[in-house]
Amino acid sequence: MRTNTSSARPLGCWLCLTFASLVAGCGGGGVPPDDIGFEVMERSIAELASSLDAGEVTSRELVEAYLDRIEAYDQRGPALNAIVYVNPNAADIADKLDAERAAGQLRGVLHGIPVVVKDNYDTADMPTSAGAIGLATSFPTDDAFQVRQLRAAGAIVIGKTNMHELARGITTVSSLTGQTRNPYDPTRNPGGSSGGTGAAVAASFAAVGMGSDTCGSIRIPSAHHALVGLRGTRGLASGDGIIPLSTTQDIGGPLARSVHDLAIALDATVGFDPADEVTGRTEGRLPSSFTDALDAEALRGARVAVLEELVGDEPAEQPVRSVIEAAVEEMTAQGAEVVEIGETDLTGLLQDASVIGLEFKFDFDNYLSETPAAYVRSLSELIELGLYHQVVDAGIRRSERVESLDTDEYRERLAKRDVVQAAVEALLDEHALTALIYPTIRQTARPIGEAQRGSNCALSAISGLPAITFPAGYADDGLPVGLEMIGREFGEFDLIRLAYAFERATRHRQSPYSTPSLITPPRPVSIDIEQVFEQTGLKAQFTLDRERRELAFAVSIHGVLDNQVLFTHIHRIVSGGAHGPVLHLLGGRGQSRVSGRLPLSARDLNDLLAGNLYVDVHTNKNLLGLAAPLSWPVED
Numbered sequence: 001m002r003t004n005t006s007s008a009r010p011l012g013c014w015l016c017l018t019f020a021s022l023v024a025g026c027g028g029g030g031v032p033p034d035d036i037g038f039e040v041m042e043r044s045i046a047e048l049a050s051s052l053d054a055g056e057v058t059s060r061e062l063v064e065a066y067l068d069r070i071e072a073y074d075q076r077g078p079a080l081n082a083i084v085y086v087n088p089n090a091a092d093i094a095d096k097l098d099a100e101r102a103a104g105q106l107r108g109v110l111h112g113i114p115v116v117v118k119d120n121y122d123t124a125d126m127p128t129s130a131g132a133i134g135l136a137t138s139f140p141t142d143d144a145f146q147v148r149q150l151r152a153a154g155a156i157v158i159g160k161t162n163m164h165e166l167a168r169g170i171t172t173v174s175s176l177t178g179q180t181r182n183p184y185d186p187t188r189n190p191g192g193s194s195g196g197t198g199a200a201v202a203a204s205f206a207a208v209g210m211g212s213d214t215c216g217s218i219r220i221p222s223a224h225h226a227l228v229g230l231r232g233t234r235g236l237a238s239g240d241g242i243i244p245l246s247t248t249q250d251i252g253g254p255l256a257r258s259v260h261d262l263a264i265a266l267d268a269t270v271g272f273d274p275a276d277e278v279t280g281r282t283e284g285r286l287p288s289s290f291t292d293a294l295d296a297e298a299l300r301g302a303r304v305a306v307l308e309e310l311v312g313d314e315p316a317e318q319p320v321r322s323v324i325e326a327a328v329e330e331m332t333a334q335g336a337e338v339v340e341i342g343e344t345d346l347t348g349l350l351q352d353a354s355v356i357g358l359e360f361k362f363d364f365d366n367y368l369s370e371t372p373a374a375y376v377r378s379l380s381e382l383i384e385l386g387l388y389h390q391v392v393d394a395g396i397r398r399s400e401r402v403e404s405l406d407t408d409e410y411r412e413r414l415a416k417r418d419v420v421q422a423a424v425e426a427l428l429d430e431h432a433l434t435a436l437i438y439p440t441i442r443q444t445a446r447p448i449g450e451a452q453r454g455s456n457c458a459l460s461a462i463s464g465l466p467a468i469t470f471p472a473g474y475a476d477d478g479l480p481v482g483l484e485m486i487g488r489e490f491g492e493f494d495l496i497r498l499a500y501a502f503e504r505a506t507r508h509r510q511s512p513y514s515t516p517s518l519i520t521p522p523r524p525v526s527i528d529i530e531q532v533f534e535q536t537g538l539k540a541q542f543t544l545d546r547e548r549r550e551l552a553f554a555v556s557i558h559g560v561l562d563n564q565v566l567f568t569h570i571h572r573i574v575s576g577g578a579h580g581p582v583l584h585l586l587g588g589r590g591q592s593r594v595s596g597r598l599p600l601s602a603r604d605l606n607d608l609l610a611g612n613l614y615v616d617v618h619t620n621k622n623l624l625g626l627a628a629p630l631s632w633p634v635e636d
Contacts, residue, residue: 039519040065041204042511045261048207049109052101059094059101059112063158066114068518070159070205077547078186078514082199083159084119084177085126090158097154109264111154116206118197119160119176120167121147121252122241126157130243131165131174134376134387141372144241145276146210146252146269153268158206161196166364167212167245168392170220171452172196175389179448182224183512184479185549185602188445189452191221194255198225201255203515208265212252214245214356216441216457219469222255223440223482226471226509228262228499229255233490234464235281238273244363246356248414249461257509259470259500263290266492285490296504298497300335303433304485309347310438310456317442317454319475324439327472327483327502334505336498339431346459349423353416353462358409360399421463425488434494440469440482460486468495471508478602513546513605522546529615531628535559538617538626549605553586554595557617557626562592566618570598573612573629583613608632 038057040048051057057065067086074083087093097112117123120130122140129135142148147157165174172180172195180195182188183203190199194211198221201209211218213231222229230253239250254265267289273279287293306328311321328338361379368374376382379400388396427436442454460467465486472483483502487495503509516522524545531538536559543552555568568587574580583604587594600608607613609632616625 037068037519038062038065039517040069040207041517041519042257043204043207044258045109045113045207045264048113049111052112059097059156060091062112063090063094063114063156066158066204066206069203069515072518073183073203073515074205078181078183080181080183080186080199080203080515081177082161082180082190082196082203082205083116084129084162084196085160087126087156087158089125090114090156093156097156100154107152107154108268110150110268113155113208114158114206115150115155115208115210115265116159116161116197116200117147117150117157117210118163118194118212120163120212120243121160121210122243123147123157123160126160128160128243129176130167131163131176132382132388133175134382134385135374136176138371138374140241142241144252145238145273147241149269150210155268159200161194161200161209163196164193164217165389165392166396167193167214167217167243168360168395169193170195170216170455171448172221173389173391175387181448182445182479183514184225185445186514187447187601188479189224189448191224191441191445191452193217194221195224197255198222198227201225201227201257202512204511208254208256208261210252210265210269211255212242212250213461214249215354215461216455218253218255219440219457219460219467219482219484220455222469223484224445224480225255226480227255227257228259228468228470228503229253230262230266230468230492230495231460231466232266232270232492233281233466235278236466236490236492237270238276238279240273240275243367244360246359247363248355248359248417259496259503260291260294263293263496266290282490287493290493290496293493293496294500295497296501297335298501299331299505302336302498303339303431304331304336304435304437304498305339305341305431305433307344307346307436307438309343310442310459312439312442312454314442319477320439320442320444320454320481323473323475323481324483327506328437330506331502334501339433341427341431344423344427346420346423346427349416349420350458350462353413353420354458355410355413357395357399358402358405358413360396361402362405417462417464420459421465421489424459424463424465424486428488434491435485435487435498437483437485439472440484444475444477444479444481456484465489466492466495468492468499470499470503471506473506473508474510474606476603478604478606513549516547524552525633527630527632529628529630531626534622536619536622536626538615538628540615540628542615542630544608544632546605549600549602551598551600551608552596553598554593555586555615555617556593557619558592560592560619560621562590564620565590565592566620566623568594568615568617570630571614571616571627572607573614586615
């Protein structure tokens with residue numbers, strides 16, 4: 001044991017640690033026995049398909065494995081509250097697909113793969129509510145076009161996900177099931193309006209999920225969950241059977257844990273649909289497969305530019321800005337040329353260009369007129385009966401007061417869309433760029449109950465141009481940050497190329513701690529600390545339960561009287577290994593022995609695992625304190 005003699009000692013000298021127990025966590029622990037189940041956590045579509053082909057697992061077993069994770073984590077554990085309905089027919093559908101596979105009748109790579117869809121996609125076998133209790137019993141007459149396409153490709157829709165009610169918000173609160181939570185920090189929101197899909201895919205409740213984006217509703221949840229999400233060019237995918245927010249701005253699409261999975265889902269869902277005439281714009285403009293864009297060297301020689309006005313410079317935006325700046329450096333390291341273009345006038349052009357508030361009543365009422373099972377027959381009736389959540393009250397009442405779309409205001413807003421599209425493409429052409437880049441949202445996920453600010457949703461939503469978001473890294477609060485790229489009309493292939501190359505080079509995605517493997521679950525990890533300074537001794541044990549993000553502690557100090565003890569704290573180490581500020585009070589005056597359980601924020605957990613925290617007992621004799629680092633075991 002080392003005894004320190006300096007009163008102003010660096011953290012690197014505070015040392016005498018013995019590990020009482022060390023058990024591998026976060027999915028470690030070796031190969032499970034055959035009867036323990038098949039691991040689906042973080043498995044890609046290609047990996048699942050390969051295991052199905054090899055006979056290592058059946059589609060029924062995949063369904064059961066994902067449902068086990070939903071059972072463990074949706075209403076228990078972190079209680080993500082991401083799933084609205086579980087498909088009662090999922091296992092039977094899986095059996096039929098297993099029989100097709102056995103007969104050699106494969107439909108493609110999605111054959112037998114479980115997926116989830118947002119609760120505004122029509123599903124004939126489950127209600128479609130858009131989060132509103134006024135539609136809780138509404139069974140559509142058929143599936144939405146994209147759901148039909150998924151099923152035809154062999155995908156199994158195992159459930160429907162919560163959403164911000166009627167898609168009118170970005171924090172995912174609904175009158176049907178309440179607030180969805182973010183698996184990276186269950187005290188934070190999951191983004192929206194496709195927040196249930198984002199949380200479900202991040203937590204491995206399915207292989208991939210479907211969302212919709214009117215102004216950020218695919219991209220924001222993707223950014224908040226270290227996922228890949230694409231808002232396609234207007235017309236890329238059919239909106240038939242998706243409860244509308246604004247038919248001009250709506251588009252459905254996938255949220256995935258990888259660019260490859262996104263490309264597979266796109267292949268199954270995009271293209272012409274006679275029921276949605278705008279999809280006619282895709283004729284002759286789609287690749288044979290988006291998976292052909294998976295080029296790990298695509299950043300080499302690519303020209304991109306940062307839209308500085310969308311990066312943000314407010315104090316609350318600095319954590320995201322730092323991650324984006326680091327991501328740009330990573331792009332440069334991979335051979336991309338980042339072109340300086342200076343300030344643009346794009347943000348000014350976006351003012352008063354959204355048509356969401358004007359179109360909603362008419363589009364929603366039209367959907368209801370074609371849905372006989374809907375309990376309410378109009379937006380006015382929904383409001384009159386109070387069958388919705390307070391969170392959307394002001395917005396839907398404003399929309400209900402819109403009397404007509406035959407107005408100069410509406411026509412002017414539509415015309416601005418063409419102006420914005422032309423301005424973006426002119427900027428790309430002027431500088432010979434493949435894409436413009438910026439953060440998907442300028443602030444990380446805010447605590448539940450707080451307003452979520454910083455969205456950069458409008459540029460793609462107003463222009464109708466495609467934008468992809470993908471993991472850029474993690475901010476200093478431990479939460480994911482998304483980098484967004486916008487490109488030319490039907491330029492999805494090029495965006496996917498760049499996103500894939502960045503993903504392959506950086507591997508930023510990490511699974512959330514709150515929803516670990518059920519096959520090789522992490523166990524609590526403990527460290528014992530002993531520290532002596534000038535005849536005063538500190539003993540402590542800390543035990544971390546990462547799934548619950550909870551730190552159990554027992555700290556005692558010897559060699560001083562109880563009334564000489566002032567405080568016991570956990571501090572954060574600052575740069576250079578120096579003393580840092582107090583984070584948590586473990587015990588107060590006169591408490592020479594303290595114990596308890598401490599909930600950790602996402603940043604606390606990251607700092608703990610990185611060795612950036614220390615325990616310090618302050619006494620009358622030594623105000624600076626007797627301190628020891630929480631040097632956590634490095635796991636395989």
